[in-house]
Amino acid sequence: MKITDILKMGHLNYSGTLDQSQNVKGITDNSNEVGSGYIFIAIKGYKEDGNLYIPQAIVNGAILIIGENDLTDLTVPYLKVKNARKALGQVAKEFYKDPSKNKIMIGITGTNGKTTIGFFVKQLLEKQGYSVSLIGTIYNEINGRRIQYVNTTPNAKVINQLLTASTDQVVVMEVSSQGLEQDRLEGIQFDYALFNNLQHDHLDYHGTMEEYFECKALLFEKLKLDGTAIINYDDSWGKKLTERLTAQGKKVIIVGEEPTNEVQILAKELDNVSVRYKNKEYNLRTPLPGVHNLDNLTMSSCVAHELGVPYEQVTPYMSQFSGIVGRFEIFDLSNKVTVVVDYAHTPDALATSINTAISNGAKRVITVFGFAGNRDKSKRKAMLENVCRLSTYAILTVTELFGSTIDNLYTDYVSIQKECHAVDKTSIIMDRTLAIQKAIGEAEAGDWVLLLGKGHEQYKENYALKTKTDQETVQYLKNKEISSQLQNVDRYKNELINKLK
Numbered sequence: 374m375k376i377t378d379i380l381k382m383g384h385l386n387y388s389g390t391l392d393q394s395q396n397v398k399g400i401t402d403n404s405n406e407v408g409s410g411y412i413f414i415a416i417k418g419y420k421e422d423g424n425l426y427i428p429q430a431i432v433n434g435a436i437l438i439i440g441e442n443d444l445t446d447l448t449v450p451y452l453k454v455k456n457a458r459k460a461l462g463q464v465a466k467e468f469y470k471d472p473s474k475n476k477i478m479i480g481i482t483g484t485n486g487k488t489t490i491g492f493f494v495k496q497l498l499e500k501q502g503y504s505v506s507l508i509g510t511i512y513n514e515i516n517g518r519r520i521q522y523v524n525t526t527p528n529a530k531v532i533n534q535l536l537t538a539s540t541d542q543v544v545v546m547e548v549s550s551q552g553l554e555q556d557r558l559e560g561i562q563f564d565y566a567l568f569n570n571l572q573h574d575h576l577d578y579h580g581t582m583e584e585y586f587e588c589k590a591l592l593f594e595k596l597k598l599d600g601t602a603i604i605n606y607d608d609s610w611g612k613k614l615t616e617r618l619t620a621q622g623k624k625v626i627i628v629g630e631e632p633t634n635e636v637q638i639l640a641k642e643l644d645n646v647s648v649r650y651k652n653k654e655y656n657l658r659t660p661l662p663g664v665h666n667l668d669n670l671t672m673s674s675c676v677a678h679e680l681g682v683p684y685e686q687v688t689p690y691m692s693q694f695s696g697i698v699g700r701f702e703i704f705d706l707s708n709k710v711t712v713v714v715d716y717a718h719t720p721d722a723l724a725t726s727i728n729t730a731i732s733n734g735a736k737r738v739i740t741v742f743g744f745a746g747n748r749d750k751s752k753r754k755a756m757l758e759n760v761c762r763l764s765t766y767a768i769l770t771v772t773e774l775f776g777s778t779i780d781n782l783y784t785d786y787v788s789i790q791k792e793c794h795a796v797d798k799t800s801i802i803m804d805r806t807l808a809i810q811k812a813i814g815e816a817e818a819g820d821w822v823l824l825l826g827k828g829h830e831q832y833k834e835n836y837a838l839k840t841k842t843d844q845e846t847v848q849y850l851k852n853k854e855i856s857s858q859l860q861n862v863d864r865y866k867n868e869l870i871n872k873l874k
């Protein structure tokens with residue numbers, strides 16, 4: 374592909390002299406990736422300024438630089454654009470030959486439930502015979518191969534690369550509000566866009582719920598001409614989005630409890646939800662506990678149904694679902710204590726998670742959770758209030774420092790404990806592994822211990838127990854319990870032998 378093709382097709386203009394015969398070998402916004410024949414797009418980021426790396430990109434072989442600044446004295450052609458992040462998407466779309474056009478693209482947005490819906494949809498479609506790629510928080514899976522990535526929603530270059538590599542028929546993508554706001558989806562088009570919910574999160578980034586909503590709503594501007602929006606109408610922001618999209622003449626399927634909803638939720642009970650679609654009723658059974666997962670399953674079934682999965686098949690297809698790491702993952706201990714590792718880290722998700730334990734018969738709920746260091750401090754009070762209202766007892770601990778320190782976070786915990794009158798109901802143990810050990814140690818038969826906030830993530834701190842995830846910590850404590858039980862058996866056996874001697 375020639376430079377001029379990219380510029381023309383990307384709707385970018387260049388008035389300087391350009392060697393039109395030059396072939397473009399690659400495109401990137403990372404100077405370290407630039408090789409001979411590359412286009413380098415300089416992005417002024419949150420941490421770094423890509424413009425400072427232009428000289429390095431030129432030394433590495435860049436043949437065209439794109440950026441937002443006024444630059445005149447470069448030794449290679451320079452194109453000034455209004456928005457370099459958008460330009461990255463426009464150039465990537467052309468360089469990679471618009472791969473989202475020919476795939477069945479499903480984008481999922483919402484504060485909570487994106488990952489879960491992504492995994493549910495993948496399961497349903499694969500059981501129906503589709504090959505499915507997944508781009509999301511836990512990993513990206515392309516052609517059956519798993520690849521870790523730093524973001525839930527990668528930037529436009531990476532998305533285009535993944536779509537190009539994918540030989541799968543369907544691509545299911547989690548779409549974050551930050552990804553949308555940062556134009557990481559520029560040039561990507563969707564056949565189906567799902568809106569699950571909008572709840573309090575990320576307000577340090579978005580400022581207000583309205584702005585947060587507007588970012589989420591950007592996904593629906595990326596629907597293909599014949600694309601379909603699928604919206605949770607029980608969410609008030611979902612209603613607002615429905616009105617907007619309907620007024621724009623877009624195809625919208627609404628899901629919710631109102632009788633006029635296309636997919637009507639009739640009843641939810643433990644792990645069953647009954648829905649009505651075109652005057653027929655279906656019972657759907659979720660493989661993951663919780664009323665939230667009934668909502669997630671209903672949304673997933675709706676998009677899967679659009680692609681030919683009969684509602685009757687949802688329950689059999691999901692019966693072989695193997696779970697999602699860190700999403701209401703249950704560990705049964707031998708003393709009849711139930712331990713759950715869950716990714717809940719918003720006020721609503723914490724309430725949902727604890728309520729799930731209660732509705733499953735928990736005698737007492739002991740919750741271990743924490744706040745994300747320097748991120749969205751405005752959600753902390755609601756998080757603590759929900760946890761205190763619903764749990765029997767809670768331990769505040771480290772979840773993720775995000776630029777804070779253990780000492781600062783500890784000080785924050787002490788003051789919020791007082792502010793929320795939570796001193797009697799909570800204690801503070803900053804070592805997460807010891808907090809878990811204490812919670813599990815104090816639990817009795819019938820109690821549920823909820824380890825919330827880390828989900829699939831690895832610990833970044835060094836803790837007293839040398840484990841790296843909540844799952845490993847639970848397993849370590851389980852093994853310790855087994856070995857102490859074995860020691861007790863040995864001791865008892867020896868005592869008996871001694872008595873009989």
Ligand SMILES: CC(=O)N[C@H]1[C@@H](OP(=O)(O)OP(=O)(O)OC[C@H]2O[C@@H](n3ccc(=O)[nH]c3=O)[C@H](O)[C@@H]2O)O[C@H](CO)[C@@H](O)[C@@H]1O[C@H](C)C(=O)N[C@@H](C)C(=O)N[C@H](CCC(=O)O)C(=O)O
Binds near residue numbers: 403
């Ligand atoms: C604050 C934020 O959102 N940052 C995102 C942003 O980074 P940035 O553009 O500011 O990057 P930067 O490090 O300042 O670098 C600027 C430019 O200089 C370039 N550079 C830098 C160094 C160098 O040697 N050479 C060079 O060319 C970089 O390649 C880049 O183009 O753009 C990057 C590329 O798209 C993202 O990876 C990065 O996400 C960071 C890691 C992040 O943690 N973001 C969070 C807030 C986020 O986006 N989370 C959502 C999920 C949220 C949820 O659902 O809970 C997500 O989608 O991941």
Ligand SMILES: Nc1ncnc2c1ncn2[C@@H]1O[C@H](COP(=O)(O)OP(=O)(O)OP(=O)(O)O)[C@@H](O)[C@H]1O
Binds near residue numbers: 510669
């Ligand atoms: N529909 C829902 N409503 C409320 N809470 C939910 C819902 N679905 C999941 N949750 C809670 O949110 C947590 C995260 O779920 P999931 O990973 O599916 O969401 P996500 O949108 O991908 O989250 P994130 O954006 O933080 O990665 C779960 O562990 C659960 O506690």
